[in-house]
Amino acid sequence: MNAPRTARERARAELTAEILAAARRQLGEVGAVGLSLRSVARELGMASSAVYRYFASRDDLLTALLVESYNEIGEAAERADDPDAAPERRWLAVWRGVRGWALANRHEYALLFGTPVPGYAAPHLTAEAAGRMPLTLARIVADAKRAGTLAPPPGPACDPAAVTPEMLVILQDMAFDVEETARLVLAWNRLVAILGYELHGHLVNITADDAAFFDYTARTEGAFNGLAFD
Amino acid sequence: MNAPRTARERARAELTAEILAAARRQLGEVGAVGLSLRSVARELGMASSAVYRYFASRDDLLTALLVESYNEIGEAAERADDPDAAPERRWLAVWRGVRGWALANRHEYALLFGTPVPGYAAPHLTAEAAGRMPLTLARIVADAKRAGTLAPPPGPACDPAAVTPEMLVILQDMAFDVEETARLVLAWNRLVAILGYELHGHLVNITADDAAFFDYTARTEGAFNGLAFD
DNA sequence: CGAATGCAAGAGCGGTGCTCTCGTTTCGGT
């Protein structure tokens, strides 16, 4: 990420940003499958072939939007977190913060957590951005554990072989054991899943007050992770 | 679903089935976004325009595959269920049955529970087929409740206004209250979500033994729904 | 100043969903 020196480099950086912005706008309107490189080019008044100077393929453009969205949802989670509050309040606040972003950016949310494009595997660079949201949840539980307010593990035991050693290493400075790690994975999965259900219409005619049901889900999952809900 | 009388009607029914079968085959190979009406027509040796006599649009064809897949996953759940076994065994068996179908039909699974096509809303006819799998889970809990082996509700309370009255009516002959209904919705959501994570690669480098982690998830969710796991 | 590079534009390829027309076949009622 060096600063552009020449005028050409500056222009290139600006145009790249413009393309990305236009693509993001169109993504928000027509979704990922409807996003067309040609229409992005049209919006910017350039030939479609010119866009390929900046993004090698449509998938590359989508990957850039993917990273951007991962960072946004991670930032939404981090911004909603007040490290000085009680763990239960923090937990609910972060869940609500993520929901707020998801409701305001449903196409981006679908891009992040929906059906992956068949021939497409998310490049490794997305890993760090993708981790910000789950890590925010993990920090809350870690703080509660450090403060000694974490309840004993409820529910059945988890096979220690089910979770990778890498995962335990990543979370090692938070001193999580296998059980706590597995429950955190499930909490992260739950947050993503319940929002997917709400956004994709799977809860129509099932839940009446989506916000209330979401809060219920958040409290449930927080209690499952040892936080003092109820 | 009347029996075909004339030769024309018989031919029409057969061709419709052939188109559907070819489409299903291609869906399994290239996924929903890669499924092209033209290539289906090519496979059957007919003009692409002829297919439109049988399916008004690509979305219509996809809807037919959607209903077919919903019924298959529902049948997989029902077939895995042995009503004479203990509720805990039934619960785990159904979860595993659904996982088996999902692993063997990942593109169909993605079609059912992945990102919905932007302009597309699932027609109402899919509702009955879509309900078979969740209802199988509900029956197990209902039987356990009837047998008096259901544990008291764990976790935080649910706002009674969160769940629709319709939902309670549907499950009324099982005599579920709001809490039990909400937990069942979450169990159904969990089953779909954890399989989505496994199939879409969100658990790579996180879980080591996917089957073991899935079983852990099933037991966890079963215990949350009052079944006697652990 | 000249060479090398970056760049935008256009044409073109093969693919898509979908529509319209045209000639043929089949069916139902008289």
Place this chain on the structure above:
DNA sequence: ACCGAAACGAGAGCACCGCTCTTGCATTCG
């Protein structure tokens, strides 16, 4: 037995897509 209506298959065509290649112009660098 006939005749009109309906169903049907095939083909051409429209507008769009991702992507590539070539061409000519502008900028940068030695």
